[in-house]
Structures are given as structure tokens and as C-alpha cells.
Amino acid sequence: MLPIGLSFQQAPPISVPFRFFITAPLFLLAAAALLFAYGPDLMASRHSAAALAATHLVTLGFSSMVMCGALLQLLPVLGGVPLGHPGRMAWLVHASLVVGSASLAFAFLSGRPLFFHLALVLLTTAFGCFGLWLVGALRKIREGGASIQGMRAALVALVVTVSFGLVLAAARSNGLAIPYVALASLHPQWGLGGWTVLLIVDLAYQLIPMFQLTSPFPARMTSGLIPSLLLMLVAKTLGEFVSGPAGEAISLAASLGLIAGYLWFAIVTWRLLALRRRKVQDTTLQFWRLGLGLLALSVCIALLSALAGDALPEAWLQMLGVFALPGFILCVIQGMLYKIVPFLTWFHLQSAYPGMGIVPNVRDIHARFHADRQFALLAVALAMLAASCWFPVLSRAAGLLWMVHAAWMEINVLQAAHIFRKVRRVARMRAAH
Amino acid sequence: MSRIIQYLSAEHYQCDNLFAEAECAVAEARWEQAVPFYDQFRNETEKHFRQEEEVLFPAFEQASGLVGGPTEVMRSEHSQMRRLLSRLGHELASRNAEQFLGEAETLLTLMQQHNLKEENVLYRMASQALAGQADILLEKMRALEAQA
Numbered sequence: 001m002l003p004i005g006l007s008f009q010q011a012p013p014i015s016v017p018f019r020f021f022i023t024a025p026l027f028l029l030a031a032a033a034l035l036f037a038y039g040p041d042l043m044a045s046r047h048s049a050a051a052l053a054a055t056h057l058v059t060l061g062f063s064s065m066v067m068c069g070a071l072l073q074l075l076p077v078l079g080g081v082p083l084g085h086p087g088r089m090a091w092l093v094h095a096s097l098v099v100g101s102a103s104l105a106f107a108f109l110s111g112r113p114l115f116f117h118l119a120l121v122l123l124t125t126a127f128g129c130f131g132l133w134l135v136g137a138l139r140k141i142r143e144g145g146a147s148i149q150g151m152r153a154a155l156v157a158l159v160v161t162v163s164f165g166l167v168l169a170a171a172r173s174n175g176l177a178i179p180y181v182a183l184a185s186l187h188p189q190w191g192l193g194g195w196t197v198l199l200i201v202d203l204a205y206q207l208i209p210m211f212q213l214t215s216p217f218p219a220r221m222t223s224g225l226i227p228s229l230l231l232m233l234v235a236k237t238l239g240e241f242v243s244g245p246a247g248e249a250i251s252l253a254a255s256l257g258l259i260a261g262y263l264w265f266a267i268v269t270w271r272l273l274a275l276r277r278r279k280v281q282d283t284t285l286q287f288w289r290l291g292l293g294l295l296a297l298s299v300c301i302a303l304l305s306a307l308a309g310d311a312l313p314e315a316w317l318q319m320l321g322v323f324a325l326p327g328f329i330l331c332v333i334q335g336m337l338y339k340i341v342p343f344l345t346w347f348h349l350q351s352a353y354p355g356m357g358i359v360p361n362v363r364d365i366h367a368r369f370h371a372d373r374q375f376a377l378l379a380v381a382l383a384m385l386a387a388s389c390w391f392p393v394l395s396r397a398a399g400l401l402w403m404v405h406a407a408w409m410e411i412n413v414l415q416a417a418h419i420f421r422k423v424r425r426v427a428r429m430r431a432a433h
Numbered sequence: 434m435s436r437i438i439q440y441l442s443a444e445h446y447q448c449d450n451l452f453a454e455a456e457c458a459v460a461e462a463r464w465e466q467a468v469p470f471y472d473q474f475r476n477e478t479e480k481h482f483r484q485e486e487e488v489l490f491p492a493f494e495q496a497s498g499l500v501g502g503p504t505e506v507m508r509s510e511h512s513q514m515r516r517l518l519s520r521l522g523h524e525l526a527s528r529n530a531e532q533f534l535g536e537a538e539t540l541l542t543l544m545q546q547h548n549l550k551e552e553n554v555l556y557r558m559a560s561q562a563l564a565g566q567a568d569i570l571l572e573k574m575r576a577l578e579a580q581a
Binding site: 206278280339351355361 | 536
């Protein structure tokens with residue numbers, strides 16, 4: 001029986017992914033502005049109100065924002081899934097994610113229950129709608145191999161992350177009695193090590209061999225890594241709730257399993273990139289390399305933390321967070337964004353106005369990003385942020401560097417949107433004459 | 434079932450290699466080597482398009498009744514790639530490295546997302562619909578290969 005419903009429709013309109021891509025750097029900018037404004041107060045603890053606000057601006061407003069936009073765009077391509085009402089779905093998810101993320105940041109900063117409630121409703125709406133859309137899309141794909149299984153696993157992790165987050169927010173605003181410390185530790189592990197990393201790993205399986213012309217990822221990895229990581233996260237969660245030495249042993253074993261898994265991915269990907277068949281350099285490659293290096297570093301600190309337990313100073317744990325979130329995750333996401341934005345601009349223009357000779361190629365569009373210089377700025381901003389974990393006096397300078405970085409990224413995405421509109425205007429004028 | 438997928442996917446791999454050689458040669462200003470790599474790349478790609486357009490797509494359309502659907506999208510992307518290929522030839526002839534590399538990167542991205550759709554979706558659908566005809570189809574594709 002053939003999957004007749006597979007109509008192979010073209011990608012959704014460019015406005016679907018672009019609204020996410022245009023908004024995302026603004027949240028990074030807001031997080032950087034918080035770092036600049038609060039400085040050493042923000043760096044005092046991972047759990048300070050300003051640190052929580054900034055972290056959620058990055059995880060929800062930046063990284064989840066880009067990933068939702070990219071998936072709404074990529075899934076029809078990866079699996080040939082036609083989208084139902086892409087415009088309306090994108091509008092709903094985007095609007096609720098924007099206002100929900102901002103509300104949560106306000107809630108942390110002000111401590112006012114109203115903002116927590118607003119964030120609860122809006123973020124449930126955003127991820128609920130997006131999750132249902134993703135479930136529907138994945139069900140339509142009859143054969144997708146490892147890639148689709150990976151996306152299902154990422155979706156499971158998203159559901160767990162959001163559920164824990166909702167319970168934590170309810171506890172913070174209403175004083176609900178919950179095992180706060182355990183959930184506060186599990187929520188970021190499921191969010192970063194689950195939803196975000198599983199999705200990045202899954203996309204890497206497809207995108208790295210295709211665009212860097214590397215060998216495929218080893219079959220053992222594509223079939224085994226994501227399910228194992230998911231299993232380890234489940235074990236880690238159980239370990240937190242089992243009391244006594246048994247619980248500690250489960251937690252430690254799961255942590256070591258996760259560390260081994262992430263490290264395996266970093267090493268294999270690094271090696272594939274080193275042996276790639278395409279010899280021409282591109283910026284995405286630099287972003288991936290830096291990201292993988294930072295992933296390896298954060299995994300090393302996680303190992304120290306698993307072995308040393310509470311004896312590890314707070315600065316080390318902050319540095320783990322820096323290397324993982326604005327480090328690995330941001331590098332990889334920005335690298336992908338700089339690949340996908342010029343391509344979508346070109347693809348939509350070329351499809352709409354073929355043969356007119358007025359559409360710039362992807363390299364022309366990308367050249368205006370000055371991605372090499374921005375990559376250097378990112379490296380300095382990351383180093384400064386890592387140093388701030390030890391010397392909080394540097395944190396305002398780090399905030400300033402990150403503000404410049406985020407604003408630059410925003411200008412780049414807006415430039416691509418501007419090129420799109422300009423070429424479309426010229427094409428329409430020519431067609432009218 | 435998977436012989437058709439294997440055969441056509443191996444051609445994608447081969448075309449990728451030739452593309453990478455041509456692109457690298459231009460980036461390093463080795464024009465004498467770039468020309469034969471580009472010629473080989475264009476010939477292999479054109480042969481692969483013909484194998485699909487003249488053998489696989491018509492057989493699939495007939496077996497599935499899906500005319501004007503996935504195969505039509507693939508044909509239109511082939512024509513976009515043909516335009517880029519001929520632009521590459523033009524830039525190569527005038528030894529314009531910057532323009533060549535720009536068009537090449539555009540082509541690479543288009544080509545890879547096209548291959549992804551074919552390997553993930555279309556070839557799987559086709560190999561199911563055409564399970565009984567694999568030998569005949571492969572023979573026809575090889576005949577086109579001999580002509581090229």
C-alpha cells in the first residue's frame with residue numbers, strides 16, 4: 001500500500017520559518033542586556049532570579065524559537081510531510097512562544113504570580129500546539145528511519161521538560177509543595193541534554209553528511225545513541241526519586257552513561273568533519289567545530305561534577321552551563337541558521353521568479369553576514385562569559401559583547417529578509433511592465 | 434526492493450564527489466583540473482536526471498497513478514539544477530572564481546535537499562510500487578549509462 005497522502009508539497013511559505021528566525025536573536029539580546037544590567041548579581045548563582053530569567057530567554061526565546069521555525073520548515077523536506085495550515089500554526093506557536101517566554105522572564109525578575117500564570121498558559125499553548133503538530137506530522141511519515149525515531153525521542157524529552165517546568169512554575173508562584181530541588185535539577189537536564197541535544201544529534205545525522213559531504217554516521221550510533229540517551233535520562237529521573245544509596249548509584253550510573261553518549265557524539269562528529277570530502281571551508285563548519293569542542297569541555301566538567309558531587313564549586317557548574325548553552329547549543333544553532341537563512345531566501349525567490357537573473361546566490365547573501373568576523377566575536381564573548389564565572393567583575397563586559405553579538409545576528413537575518421523583499425519588488429515591477 | 438535505491442543513491446554519492454573535486458579545484462585556482470572535473474560532474478548529473486526522468490518517474494507514475502505529484506516537483510528541481518549547472522559552466526569558462534563558488538554553494542544546497550527528498554521518500558515509494566520491475570528498470574538505466 002502506497003502512502004498516497006504524501007503529496008510532496010513544496011516547502012511552506014518563507015514567512016513561516018522567518019518569523020521565528022527574526023525574533024530569536026532579540027531574545028538573545030534581551031538575555032545579554034540582563035547580564036549587562038545585573039552583572040555580578042546575575043553571576044552569583046545559577047538560581048538567581050536574573051540568571052533564571054536570562055537562561056529562559058535563551059532556551060525558550062532563542063534556541064526553542066529557532067528549532068520550532070526550522071522544524072516547521074525542515075520536516076516537510078526530511079519526510080515529505082504536507083503541512084496543514086502552516087501559516088496559522090506558525091502564527092499561534094510563534095505568538096504564544098514570544099509572549100510566554102517574555103512573561104516567564106518578567107515572572108522570575110518580579111516574582112509576581114500573574115506573570116507566572118500568564119507564562120504557564122502561553123507556553124503550554126505554544127508547546128502543546130507545536131507538539132501536536134509534530135505528532136501529526138511524524139505519524140504521516142511511514143518510513144523515515146532513524147531520523148524520525150530521533151525526533152520522536154526529542155519530542156518525548158520536550159514533553160517531560162515542559163511538564164517539569166510547569167510544575168516548577170506553579171510551585172514558585174503558588175507555593176505548591178513539590179520535590180523542588182530534584183525537579184529543578186532534572187528540568188534543565190531534560191531540556192538541554194534531552195530536547196535540544198537529541199534534536200541536534202538527530203539533525204546532525206542528516207545534515208552533516210549531506211552538506212559537508214562526509215561519510216554517514218556509523219549505523220551503531222544512528223540506531224543506538226538517541227534511545228540510549230533517552231533511557232539514561234529516564235534512569236536519572238528515577239535515581240532522583242529513589243532514596244538512599246540505591247538512588248545515588250542509579251543517578252551516578254545514568255550520569256556516566258549520558259556523559260559517555262555525548263562524548264561519543266562529539267568525537268565521531270569531529271572525526272567525520274575532519275575527513276570530509278568537501279574541502280572548501282565554510283563558516284558553518286567553524287561553528288560546528290567550536291560547538292563540539294565546547295560540548296567535550298562541558299562533558300568533562302559534568303564528569304567532575306558526577307564524581308565530586310557537592311564538593312565541586314559553583315563556578316565550575318556555572319561554567320558547565322556556559323559551555324553547554326551559549327556554547328555548544330548556540331554555536332550549532334547559529335551555524336545552522338546561517339546556512340538555512342540564505343538558502344531559503346534564494347530558494348523561495350528562485351522558485352517564484354525563475355530565469356529573471358535577479359536572484360543573488362546563497363554566497364552573495366551569506367557574504368553580507370560577515371560570519372567570519374562574527375565567529376571571532378562569539379569566541380571572545382564566550383571566553384569572557386566563562387571567565388565571569390570565576391571573576392564576576394567581568395560579567396558586564398561579557399554582557400556588552402553578547403549584546404553586540406545578538407544585535408549583529410538580528411541585523412543579518414533582517415538583511416536576508418530585506419533582500420527577499422527587494423528582489424520580489426523588482427521582479428513584480430518587471431512582471432507588471 | 435532496495436536495489437533501485439542503492440543504485441540511484443550510489444550515483445548521488447558519485448556526483449557529490451565530482452562536485453567536491455571541481456569546487457576545490459576552482460577555490461585553489463587549479464583551472465586546468467577544474468574543467469575536466471566540472472565536465473564529468475555535469476555529465477554524471479545529466480545522466481542521472483535522464484535515468485530518473487526517462488525510466489524511473491514514468492514507471493512510477495504508471496504503477497502508482499500519481500501523476501503531477503512528487504515526480505513533477507522533482508522534475509522542476511532538476512530544471513533549477515540544470516540552470517545552475519549551465520551557469521557554473523559559464524563562470525568556469527570566464528574563470529570567475531567568486532561567482533563560480535557562489536553558484537556552486539547554491540547548487541550544493543539545492544542538490545542535497547533534493548537528494549534527501551528522493552532518498553527518504555520518493556525512492557522508497559517507487560521501490561515499493563515497482564518491486565516486480567526492478568530488473569527491467571535497472572537494465573534500462575544501465576543502457577542510458579552506456580550511452581552517456
